Amino acid sequence: MYSERKPIMIQEAINLVLDYRKYGDLEYVPIEESDNRYLKYPVKADHDIPPFDRSPLDGFAIKAEDTTYATHSNPVELEVIETVGAGSLAQQVPIKGQAIRIMTGAKIPKGTDVIVMFELTREIVREGKLFIVIKRPFKPGDNISFQAEETKIGDILVEAGRKVDPGVKALLATFGYSKVPVVKQPIVGVYATGTELLDVNEVLLPGKIRNSNSYMINSQITKAGAIPKYYGKLVDDFDHCFNAISSALTEVDILITTGGVSVGDYDFLPLIYEKLGANVLFNKIGMRPGSITTVAEYKGKILYGLSGNPSACYVAFELLVRPWIQSYLSSNSPHLQMVTGILKQDFPKPNPFVRFIRSKMTIESGMIYAEPVGLDKSGVVTSLANSNALIVLPGGSRGYKQGDKVDILLLNGEGSNTMLKKSKNNLE
Numbered sequence: 001m002y003s004e005r006k007p008i009m010i011q012e013a014i015n016l017v018l019d020y021r022k023y024g025d026l027e028y029v030p031i032e033e034s035d036n037r038y039l040k041y042p043v044k045a046d047h048d049i050p051p052f053d054r055s056p057l058d059g060f061a062i063k064a065e066d067t068t069y070a071t072h073s074n075p076v077e078l079e080v081i082e083t084v085g086a087g088s089l090a091q092q093v094p095i096k097g098q099a100i101r102i103m104t105g106a107k108i109p110k111g112t113d114v115i116v117m118f119e120l121t122r123e124i125v126r127e128g129k130l131f132i133v134i135k136r137p138f139k140p141g142d143n144i145s146f147q148a149e150e151t152k153i154g155d156i157l158v159e160a161g162r163k164v165d166p167g168v169k170a171l172l173a174t175f176g177y178s179k180v181p182v183v184k185q186p187i188v189g190v191y192a193t194g195t196e197l198l199d200v201n202e203v204l205l206p207g208k209i210r211n212s213n214s215y216m217i218n219s220q221i222t223k224a225g226a227i228p229k230y231y232g233k234l235v236d237d238f239d240h241c242f243n244a245i246s247s248a249l250t251e252v253d254i255l256i257t258t259g260g261v262s263v264g265d266y267d268f269l270p271l272i273y274e275k276l277g278a279n280v281l282f283n284k285i286g287m288r289p290g291s292i293t294t295v296a297e298y299k300g301k302i303l304y305g306l307s308g309n310p311s312a313c314y315v316a317f318e319l320l321v322r323p324w325i326q327s328y329l330s331s332n333s334p335h336l337q338m339v340t341g342i343l344k345q346d347f348p349k350p351n352p353f354v355r356f357i358r359s360k361m362t363i364e365s366g367m368i369y370a371e372p373v374g375l376d377k378s379g380v381v382t383s384l385a386n387s388n389a390l391i392v393l394p395g396g397s398r399g400y401k402q403g404d405k406v407d408i409l410l411l412n413g414e415g416s417n418t419m420l421k422k423s424k425n426n427l428e
């Protein structure tokens with residue numbers, strides 16, 4: 001029996017979902033496996049950088065006082081008594097008039113306080129001994145990288161909640177994190193529902209389509225930082241779906257289904273939530289696409305009933321599932337990043353609800369532009385491959401013109417809560 005659904009605003013839907021956020025436990029992973037994981041603890045300097053005064057150049061370590069009166073016409077000659085490379089320590093302490101040949105990265109030898117690069121010296125041999133000629137004075141400390149000039153022991157260098165990227169990894173290695181404290185990834189279950197669905201390797205048959213949503217969602221889950229647990233597809237049979245979903249729920253942190261969530265005769269998700277005794281948070285959102293998105297909570301676990309329509313499914317994941325996963329991972333920027341840009345072509349369709357349009361964002365002469373790609377219908381799959389952004393057009397009756405300023409959600413960026421708050425009005 002058809003019963004009317006009351007739409008809520010997308011911002012309210014996001015808040016309701018995040019009321020059930022959880023925070024993942026700590027686990028240690030080898031540094032080699034830490035890429036794209038989220039830090040549970042901050043990265044703290046357990047030693048200074050540089051850890052000792054060192055040479056930033058290939059040259060000679062000398063005493064500044066030996067060069068006080070050095071000029072072009074009155075050069076000073078210093079005897080070279082030793083060579084030291086990075087990783088080795090000088091064995092001798094130069095006395096007045098002596099120098100040590102030194103390579104970039106080597107510890108500054110005792111008794112020296114200046115590095116002179118090779119290019120400013122000339123080497124001569126006198127009575128079997130090697131000397132360098134210097135034609136200008138130097139001050140103590142010239143060309144020395146001092147201990148702790150970059151970072152002091154105890155400094156916090158990267159906050160908890162940051163994703164491990166190549167730069168973070170360099171720090172982890174610098175400070176000896178052979179095991180990295182990261183947030184355990186949530187397990188996100190996925191079921192695709194629909195009697196019309198074929199596997200990816202099956203030949204098309206009349207009335208059937210290939211199941212693209214589960215591949216898309218698994219990929220979105222991985223990109224958001226969680227572990228997908230794909231259970232396969234379900235034909236539209238109530239008991240079959242109910243049993244499969246109830247059993248999967250015991251094995252995952254959250255469960256996503258696609259399809260079967262609208263008002264059709266074979267849309268069983270609403271009845272499944274009812275039979276489970278789940279608490280339905282909402283079953284309609286004032287947005288396009290994805291208006292039919294339904295979210296329920298059962299024993300503290302979120303069940304996402306995403307639309308079977310590919311674009312609706314995609315958009316609802318990015319707006320409602322991604323922030324839950326990212327919050328679980330302690331990310332400081334759980335939402336898609338929002339920027340303001342210029343609409344590149346007219347969008348004359350009026351929008352009763354806020355509209356998220358699959359779009360291509362470009363930066364041209366320092367300005368951000370976005371233009372819709374492909375057909376703007378919720379059942380469309382092809383536009384997804386060419387989108388890197390969603391243009392957000394607020395609900396209202398007017399269409400939009402080329403050149404209008406619009407909010408743009410970046411599908412490959414990470415945004416903070418403040419970004420989302422800024423856009424609050426537009427998401428209504």
Ligand SMILES: Nc1nc2c(c(=O)[nH]1)N[C@H]1C(S)=C(S)[C@@H](COP(=O)(O)OP(=O)(O)OC[C@H]3O[C@@H](n4cnc5c(N)ncnc54)[C@H](O)[C@@H]3O)O[C@H]1N2
Nearest residue numbers: 192194211212213214259260261262267292307308309312
């Ligand atoms: N009378 C009404 N009909 C519909 C309404 C409505 O409000 N009143 N809402 C429409 C909207 S909006 C959407 S969105 C869809 C949502 O449908 P369901 O979530 O119930 O999904 P299905 O009916 O199972 O399938 C819809 C569509 O998507 C295709 N599909 C399903 N699963 C997959 C998959 N894994 N991969 C690719 N494509 C998939 C399916 O074949 C259908 O074409 O309902 C409208 N109807």
Ligand code: MOO
Nearest residue numbers: 290291292312378
């Ligand atoms: O949920 Mo449907 O996608 O509104 O188009």
Ligand SMILES: [Mg+2]
Nearest residue numbers: 260262264267
């Ligand atoms: Mg349906």
